[in-house]
Amino acid sequence: MAKGDSLPTVWERPAHTMVKHDILVRYLGAWFAIFGRSPYHSSVNILDGFAGPGQYANNEPGSPVLTLRALLDHQAFAGFGDTQFTFAFNEWDSERFASLQTVLAELQASRTPWPKNIEVKVENQNFQELARGILDSIPSGHQLAPTFAFIDPFGYKDVPMSLIRDLVSHQSCELFIYFDFNSVNRFANAGNVDPHFTALFASDEYKNAPPKDQGRAEFIHDLYERQLRKECNFAHICSFKMVTSTGHTGSYLFFCTRNDQAYNKMKQAMWALAPGGGYEFDDRLAGLQVLFGDEANTGPLQDELAQHFAGRTVPVQEIIDYVITETPFHSGQVKVKTLKPMQAAGRISSPNQKRKGTFPDGTRIEFPILGD
Numbered sequence: 001m002a003k004g005d006s007l008p009t010v011w012e013r014p015a016h017t018m019v020k021h022d023i024l025v026r027y028l029g030a031w032f033a034i035f036g037r038s039p040y041h042s043s044v045n046i047l048d049g050f051a052g053p054g055q056y057a058n059n060e061p062g063s064p065v066l067t068l069r070a071l072l073d074h075q076a077f078a079g080f081g082d083t084q085f086t087f088a089f090n091e092w093d094s095e096r097f098a099s100l101q102t103v104l105a106e107l108q109a110s111r112t113p114w115p116k117n118i119e120v121k122v123e124n125q126n127f128q129e130l131a132r133g134i135l136d137s138i139p140s141g142h143q144l145a146p147t148f149a150f151i152d153p154f155g156y157k158d159v160p161m162s163l164i165r166d167l168v169s170h171q172s173c174e175l176f177i178y179f180d181f182n183s184v185n186r187f188a189n190a191g192n193v194d195p196h197f198t199a200l201f202a203s204d205e206y207k208n209a210p211p212k213d214q215g216r217a218e219f220i221h222d223l224y225e226r227q228l229r230k231e232c233n234f235a236h237i238c239s240f241k242m243v244t245s246t247g248h249t250g251s252y253l254f255f256c257t258r259n260d261q262a263y264n265k266m267k268q269a270m271w272a273l274a275p276g277g278g279y280e281f282d283d284r285l286a287g288l289q290v291l292f293g294d295e296a297n298t299g300p301l302q303d304e305l306a307q308h309f310a311g312r313t314v315p316v317q318e319i320i321d322y323v324i325t326e327t328p329f330h331s332g333q334v335k336v337k338t339l340k341p342m343q344a345a346g347r348i349s350s351p352n353q354k355r356k357g358t359f360p361d362g363t364r365i366e367f368p369i370l371g372d
């Protein structure tokens with residue numbers, strides 16, 4: 001019997017799940033490349049706390065298979081031999097757990113010899129117990145090795161902010177977490193699930209969510225983001241909205257990190273899946289090819305750079321760093337998509353540029369003082 005939901009052991013994969021998986025796999029490709037070659041970390045963890053049955057109704061792969069394949073099939077995997085990768089997949093429901101075991105055993109059997117530096121653990125626990133067990137196993141004075149924690153529940157239970165905070169406290173830990181916006185939106189002022197929501201947010205401020213026409217949605221989204229930043233001490237957070245087939249915001253995926261480059265890589269992954277960089281996916285538009293273009297409108301970024309750097313001459317790298325850390329855009333959108341049109345429009349110039357419209361490292365960019 002499945003716990004806490006009405007779905008069968010293996011269910012149909014919704015369109016937005018595919019998008020979630022695409023973001024996950026794109027990002028992990030970059031994450032594996034960084035840690036696979038890192039001289040600082042000899043072991044890393046990938047924790048999938050709500051792993052599911054390992055596959056969907058039409059045999060499409062679930063997150064455990066996708067994350068493992070992202071490493072096994074990584075083009076640079078042969079060079080990752082000095083890093084030990086430990087995957088922990090946890091599924092509470094016994095039938096889904098059995099399915100997960102079978103799926104993973106098949107995957108491992110199909111890849112012999114199995115790489116010595118990939119360990120796969122499969123757990124059948126409530127996520128809260130699993131997380132506490134992991135934390136209890138860390139000797140005092142130590143922290144968890146760098147961990148990418150994928151926390152993907154169906155709802156809002158069993159993901160208290162205090163537990164997440166402890167789990168991802170290491171500087172190099174990152175979090176990719178599902179936020180059940182729909183439930184909070186419906187029940188924030190109802191009072192019947194307050195203990196779960198108070199734990200989810202580590203705050204009871206959700207009770208102050210205003211009515212819909214006074215910014216309810218932004219309030220709830222921003223409160224969760226603020227709490228992740230404050231409680232878990234994350235420097236960078238970006239979120240991706242999932243819109244349901246009825247046109248309502250169903251959920252958000254929040255990505256949290258303390259590393260500038262990781263933030264940049266995740267923004268690249270999210271942009272690649274969102275039309276025009278809106279950081280959202282609408283189930284109603286599933287299947288339309290146009291969704292998968294990178295049609296970034298950099299107009300707002302051009303205006304922001306003109307404002308921020310007005311009256312200064314700065315190296316192009318400083319502009320890229322600013323874009324990564326302070327805007328929703330990523331590094332790949334700076335030179336050709338933003339600076340080039342700015343130069344063509346006479347909004348910037350360069351004292352040392354070799355060819356107009358190109359901005360190799362070392363190019364200095366001059367931003368005029370803005371008039372009133």
Ligand SMILES: C[S@@+](CC[C@H](N)C(=O)[O-])C[C@H]1O[C@@H](n2cnc3c(N)ncnc32)[C@H](O)[C@@H]1O
Binds near residue numbers: 092126158
């Ligand atoms: C959204 S599904 C996971 C999907 C999977 N991550 C994927 O992308 O393929 C959530 C899963 O969490 C399981 N689950 C529910 N409550 C749980 C808990 N407290 N601890 C661990 N797993 C739980 C459910 O049985 C379900 O299989």
